[in-house]
Amino acid sequence: MSVGDRVRIEARRAAWAWGEAFAATQFALLRFTHRDAPIPLPVWQRAARRVRATTNRRELLVRSPSPTSAQQARLPAPLAAALGSTTLGHWSLDAETVRWLWRAGLRDAPRRIVECGGGVSTVLGACLLREQGDATSGHLVTLEQDAAYAAALRERIAALALTPWVTVLDAPIASDGNYRFDPAVVLDQLTGTADWLLVDGPRESRDLTVPSLAAVARTGTRWFLDDALDAPYFANVEQWAEWPGLQTDGIVAVGKGLATGMVTNPSAATAAVLGR
Numbered sequence: 001m002s003v004g005d006r007v008r009i010e011a012r013r014a015a016w017a018w019g020e021a022f023a024a025t026q027f028a029l030l031r032f033t034h035r036d037a038p039i040p041l042p043v044w045q046r047a048a049r050r051v052r053a054t055t056n057r058r059e060l061l062v063r064s065p066s067p068t069s070a071q072q073a074r075l076p077a078p079l080a081a082a083l084g085s086t087t088l089g090h091w092s093l094d095a096e097t098v099r100w101l102w103r104a105g106l107r108d109a110p111r112r113i114v115e116c117g118g119g120v121s122t123v124l125g126a127c128l129l130r131e132q133g134d135a136t137s138g139h140l141v142t143l144e145q146d147a148a149y150a151a152a153l154r155e156r157i158a159a160l161a162l163t164p165w166v167t168v169l170d171a172p173i174a175s176d177g178n179y180r181f182d183p184a185v186v187l188d189q190l191t192g193t194a195d196w197l198l199v200d201g202p203r204e205s206r207d208l209t210v211p212s213l214a215a216v217a218r219t220g221t222r223w224f225l226d227d228a229l230d231a232p233y234f235a236n237v238e239q240w241a242e243w244p245g246l247q248t249d250g251i252v253a254v255g256k257g258l259a260t261g262m263v264t265n266p267s268a269a270t271a272a273v274l275g276r
């Protein structure tokens with residue numbers, strides 16, 4: 001390799017490292033300023049513009065938290081016991097998002113939860129419900145796209161004696177990229193409308209998840225979307241900020257970004273899905 005080639009490679013490497021460091025600093029500053037609160041989308045958009053203007057980096061402020069063993073994740077005791085040595089943050093929710101949701105759950109005390117994409121989040125939701133009452137007053141419905149994964153998840157939940165709090169529904173992906181599910185079945189399992197919607201799936205696209213789940217929500221249902229700083233999901237959150245019947249509060253600076261907001265008018269939100 002010529003000296004010129006080596007210099008070019010080193011220059012590219014330095015530019016990449018500078019971009020990563022600058023983006024990480026922007027993320028850390030936002031996190032320091034806003035702490036645990038959702039940060040409004042325009043604030044993220046301005047930070048991303050600063051990164052693009054100052055570096056070669058084109059992505060949003062994504063940081064990929066290193067996968068951690070749940071044993072090392074400083075989790076509250078009930079969760080630590082249930083998750084054992086599970087790896088957090090690869091396919092699943094990462095450790096800080098798990099801790100954030102646990103705190104939010106103890107504060108909001110949701111009794112009915114619907115989630116998209118099961119796994120660690122299912123254990124988290126079930127432990128949260130168990131912590132706050134028996135199964136007669138709390139239930140989690142998981143929409144899961146992969147039948148084999150759903151069966152394994154049911155076994156995992158049974159081994160933890162959490163089955164009374166959880167229903168894992170097979171919800172294959174329809175041609176529009178959305179889960180195929182019957183809102184009436186979800187409402188029946190929940191015995192009412194959802195207090196929380198937690199979206200961490202499907203693998204393919206999440207663009208209609210929260211709008212479609214408004215069919216099982218009420219005014220005031222809180223929604224969450226994990227991985228919200230990944231460009232396609234950030235675009236979904238921007239879209240939902242304009243969606244009839246939905247309110248977007250912003251993205252919390254944990255993990256790869258946890259977007260949150262509320263359903264303000266369930267029928268307007270679901271009608272807009274049909275109009276697409």
Ligand SMILES: C[S@@+](CC[C@H](N)C(=O)[O-])C[C@H]1O[C@@H](n2cnc3c(N)ncnc32)[C@H](O)[C@@H]1O
Pocket residue numbers: 091092093116117118119120121122144145146149200201202203
């Ligand atoms: C982002 S994952 C959902 C993770 C889940 N909410 C959690 O906290 O563990 C979305 C979907 O990917 C699939 N999935 C989960 N783990 C996987 C793995 N290790 N490899 C491939 N697909 C996986 C499942 O179908 C899941 O519903």
